[in-house]
């Protein structure tokens with residue numbers, strides 16, 4: 206085999222990193238499910254407790270502190286016994302087991318304490334298995350990366366090196382070394398997160414009762430805390446496993462005398478700025494320090510390293526704005542690559558795509574809400590919706606105007622978005638540009654004008670239905686109606702069936718009223734409504 210090219214190393218090691226990354230991500234997916242389950246259990250416990258002790262969904266702190274009655278106490282003890290059973294079978298931490306045993310022997314327990322204890326159980330369950338399984342993940346990550354890195358180097362040089370074998374004791378020793386500035390190992394970090402979560406839950410519970418809030422408020426506050434804890438867990442999983450994956454590479458480079466290594470960032474538009482600037486940098490093996498001269502450079506980092514040997518004319522993989530992969534010279538670094546993207550797509554398009562990516566989840570919600578209102582009309586995919594939004598198109602403005610009018614009930618649900626667009630255009634084509642009875646040129650239309658044209662089933666001010674007016678009636682009033690000067694830059698054109706208000710200086714169509722409904726309005730005014 207000839208000497209492997211630079212791109213060979215880049216490709217192989219990017220793949221190794223990706224496999225590692227995917228493994229951690231799928232581990233985290235399971236953890237996420239456990240979080241959701243925990244939250245559901247807590248929700249059930251809170252609701253049940255409120256049903257039992259609260260009046261009208263509210264309970265004061267004093268009320269909550271009342272002691273359980275003897276039958277309630279008996280029932281509470283059964284629950285505690287169940288928790289103890291579970292703990293024995295599932296090796297839940299000793300501290301919690303002691304607390305449970307204490308609780309089961311106490312003669313007085315308040316309602317509040319009973320709830321606190323019930324909420325702690327799902328959290329203890331959640332964290333119970335976490336440290337062990339996470340330890341397993343990190344060990345596997347290190348081991349896999351260690352052997353595969355060694356395998357790649359050996360294969361490339363067709364030399365059998367002797368490597369130190371990894372056994373369980375050695376792995377345990379490797380992963381028990383703290384590597385972050387705070388000097389904590391990851392199991393200490395998990396433990397700290399658990400304590401933090403329990404503390405905030407405790408505070409939230411009492412404050413929520415002190416404020417006299419309904420249980421759903423408490424549940425949503427707790428959900429927020431759980432979500433924070435969940436994203437901490439995600440960061441921890443991804444960062445710690447990325448660190449130990451890098452540490453394995455470092456150890457192999459050292460053992461196999463790989464003198465230089467190279468940083469490889471992913472060539473796509475999601476790459477962080479720190480990794481963009483580190484891409485292609487070559488370092489000496491003895492300078493390898495994860496987080497400083499090697500990945501991970503930040504949480505969720507996808508960068509990796511590969512052995513570096515002087516070379517050559519080969520290619521590395523890159524991903525275009527639409528996600529398509531293609532190849533560029535392996536000597537090309539991130540910044541140079543990015544420049545080629547700018548030349549191809551332009552800064553504006555790249556910025557828009559970035560916005561689309563970053564705001565995807567909030568945009569999805571907005572898109573779904575919009576769909577609910579306008580049905581099959583308008584943009585038919587999230588992508589089309591985002592295009593409309595970030596290109597700030599005329600249709601996007603129309604969509605927002607339409608939504609506002611609908612929300613305020615200034616037009617009724619019977620007026621579809623398609624009709625709205627159609628009439629917006631018809632007004633532009635058929636009314637704008639005409640010269641009125643007194644020689645005023647119509648130049649523009651207001652948002653209110655089209656609302657008035659359509660009418661509504663229930664006007665927000667009068668609570669009455671308001672009829673719409675046809676384009677023909679409006680045109681008739683403008684061309685042949687009686688002209689009446691009004692205050693505030695408004696001139697009225699009174700036709701047979703409607704009155705149209707125009708700003709004579711700007712030529713803007715302000716509003717239109719059907720004549721019969723206007724009479725109705727003045728009737729209501731007379732009655733002082």
Ligand SMILES: [Zn+2]
Pocket residue numbers: 477480502503505506507508
């Ligand atoms: Zn990164």
